[in-house]
Amino acid sequence: MSSYLANPLEFPDVQPQGFPVLENEPVFDPAKHLQIEMPETIISLKEFGYSDSDIAECPCDFGITNVFRILSDEGAKCMLEVAHLLEPYVSSNARIARNVRGGVYQSKFLRDLCQSDELTAAVSKICGTHLLPHTIPHQLGHMNYNPKEVGENVDKWHFDTLRIDFVMFVTDPNSVEGGEFEYYLGTKHEVAELKKAGKPLNPDKIKAPVMPGPGYAVLQQGNMVVHRAKGLTQPGERITMVNGYVPRDVSFPDYTRFDQLYLVDPPHMAASEYSRHVSWMGREFLHSRLQDFEFNEDKAKMAEDFEKLAQMMVHAAEQLRNADEAKIEHFGDG
Numbered sequence: 001m002s003s004y005l006a007n008p009l010e011f012p013d014v015q016p017q018g019f020p021v022l023e024n025e026p027v028f029d030p031a032k033h034l035q036i037e038m039p040e041t042i043i044s045l046k047e048f049g050y051s052d053s054d055i056a057e058c059p060c061d062f063g064i065t066n067v068f069r070i071l072s073d074e075g076a077k078c079m080l081e082v083a084h085l086l087e088p089y090v091s092s093n094a095r096i097a098r099n100v101r102g103g104v105y106q107s108k109f110l111r112d113l114c115q116s117d118e119l120t121a122a123v124s125k126i127c128g129t130h131l132l133p134h135t136i137p138h139q140l141g142h143m144n145y146n147p148k149e150v151g152e153n154v155d156k157w158h159f160d161t162l163r164i165d166f167v168m169f170v171t172d173p174n175s176v177e178g179g180e181f182e183y184y185l186g187t188k189h190e191v192a193e194l195k196k197a198g199k200p201l202n203p204d205k206i207k208a209p210v211m212p213g214p215g216y217a218v219l220q221q222g223n224m225v226v227h228r229a230k231g232l233t234q235p236g237e238r239i240t241m242v243n244g245y246v247p248r249d250v251s252f253p254d255y256t257r258f259d260q261l262y263l264v265d266p267p268h269m270a271a272s273e274y275s276r277h278v279s280w281m282g283r284e285f286l287h288s289r290l291q292d293f294e295f296n297e298d299k300a301k302m303a304e305d306f307e308k309l310a311q312m313m314v315h316a317a318e319q320l321r322n323a324d325e326a327k328i329e330h331f332g333d334g
């Protein structure tokens, strides 16, 4: 763990092909659109059953919050309007039938909301660690839309390939039947073992937080909390928005899985975004060493730091080269 806090990475100033900018959308105003009410309870990773060594690899011991409010009524109304403007751009993958990724390139409202300083400060406070909006733009403002088929799950059981994210309802969850967000109050290792043995998840550990309305969310350490989005049981509309964050302490291992992103994001963007993210990590890692400069004799530590940086870069190169072999990973519907 380092005391150095990474500098933010600016959003790319190049507009990618295939992501037309929305016209006539609302303008994000944090004073009008945010109404952040801090969560009252937090379940720690320890309570999920994680070991001390698992937790030591994480930037904080934070697991998941209870439901809390992010948007005002006006903010929720604008968010729904933007979600409808983005809906013609839905795509599908092996895990999710209908989603929009990269909407932050198309909607300034979504981009400004996802990168809002007020929201980032609140999310950092909840987790107890300094965060930045995710440095991979496709990990910001991910939108899920319910499948056309009633009963089909929105998203299967899985854990995320990023550290911290919130899942916020854009539509009113009380206006539909079903469509719950669920998480498993156990470890990802336990779920993997149950799946391998062909056994079902323990129903007592499946939790479905009650969402009072649109603009409400849960914040989670998404790569440690196994979760899913259930399908609607009656025709209706269910839209959620997921926003990702990275820790400002870049000494923690990066959990980005390029192989998984490459399966769902456009090839002309996924590798570039990942390379840019790893370059930022490298830049900040070196910057921390320059900032902490002092005269000392510990050449072994200096060597270790260079090895750590080299491993980070080699790991990224391997991910880039080997991505074509991958399949989308998840724990299924059961």
Ligand SMILES: [Fe+2]
Binding pocket: 158, 159, 160, 222, 227
């Ligand atoms: Fe997720």
